[in-house]
Amino acid sequence: MQYFWLNKKDNKNLIVFFNGWAMNETPIKHLDNKGFDILFLFDYRNLNFDFSKFDFNKYEKKYLICWSMGVFAVNIFYEIFNNFDYKIAINGTCKIIDNDFGIPERIYKTTAKFLNEDSLDKFIKNMFIGGKLNPEITITRPLEELKEELIEIQKIKFKNEIKFDKVIISNEDRIVPTKNQINFWTNKAKIIMVKGTHCLFKNYLNWQDLIC
Numbered sequence: 001m002q003y004f005w006l007n008k009k010d011n012k013n014l015i016v017f018f019n020g021w022a023m024n025e026t027p028i029k030h031l032d033n034k035g036f037d038i039l040f041l042f043d044y045r046n047l048n049f050d051f052s053k054f055d056f057n058k059y060e061k062k063y064l065i066c067w068s069m070g071v072f073a074v075n076i077f078y079e080i081f082n083n084f085d086y087k088i089a090i091n092g093t094c095k096i097i098d099n100d101f102g103i104p105e106r107i108y109k110t111t112a113k114f115l116n117e118d119s120l121d122k123f124i125k126n127m128f129i130g131g132k133l134n135p136e137i138t139i140t141r142p143l144e145e146l147k148e149e150l151i152e153i154q155k156i157k158f159k160n161e162i163k164f165d166k167v168i169i170s171n172e173d174r175i176v177p178t179k180n181q182i183n184f185w186t187n188k189a190k191i192i193m194v195k196g197t198h199c200l201f202k203n204y205l206n207w208q209d210l211i212c
Contacts, residue, residue: 001049001073006038014059015207016081017041018070020092020199021153022123022139022146027199032206036063044073045145045152051080061085063211064162068176068198072096075158086211087164091173091198093184094161097154101184103176112150115143126174127199164189168210170196 006017006025013035017028019042039054056062064087066074071092074081081087095101097108111119120139139146167189169181175198185191196203204210 001041001045001047002043003039003041006040007033008037011035011037012060013037013063014039014056014061015063015065016056016084018064018066018074020068020070021149022120022141023068023199024140027201031201031204031210032208034206036207038207041070043141043145043149044069044156045149047073047076047156049077051077056080064088065207065210066090066092066164068092069096069153071164072102073153073156075161076156078158078160078162082160082162086166087162088166088168088210089164089185089189090168090210091170091176091181091200093176093181095184096176098180098184101180103180108150109154112147112154115147115150117143120146123175126197128197129172129174166190166192168192168194168200170194170198170200172196173198 015036015038017038017040019040025040062084064081064084067090069092071089072094075094093102097103097105099105120143167185169178169191171178171193173181194200194203
């Protein structure tokens, strides 16, 4: 796993953001980060990650926000993040490869096995169909690296699922089907349905909007 600080100015509040597969920070770069230090995590090929390098305890409020594949991957670190003050899942589930509760297994495994430039381009387009396309969003990581990540994600196992406080689900998600997300989260967390596609961040101006 890789990380960088999207914002670090010794604020009293912390956001730890687990990103979606293949994406960089451009989907969320426009969000006003005033009042928050923001730790950005991505690349789930290897989840042997040492969080002891970060002093999370110095913050008054700690928020966990996970998007797409990040909603699944974060569960490896249950003991670290389940005690955060507020936890939000966006367009993802804790069973990301599942016919009823995530991405249908056949679609996921076919994508992982045959990923190429054309299928990657189709994935990007499906993220935005019916929504507001951010022309700045491009794939910056090598194709083979992304393919390896899809393969390694299938090997992830964890004992406990993080108890999310709020779940945001887009009504036109073509990556993690909307109905599958509803199936998974019903009776598990507060569900907020919004108009949008898999990448919905253009609907928000700042991080506070996502948290409220």
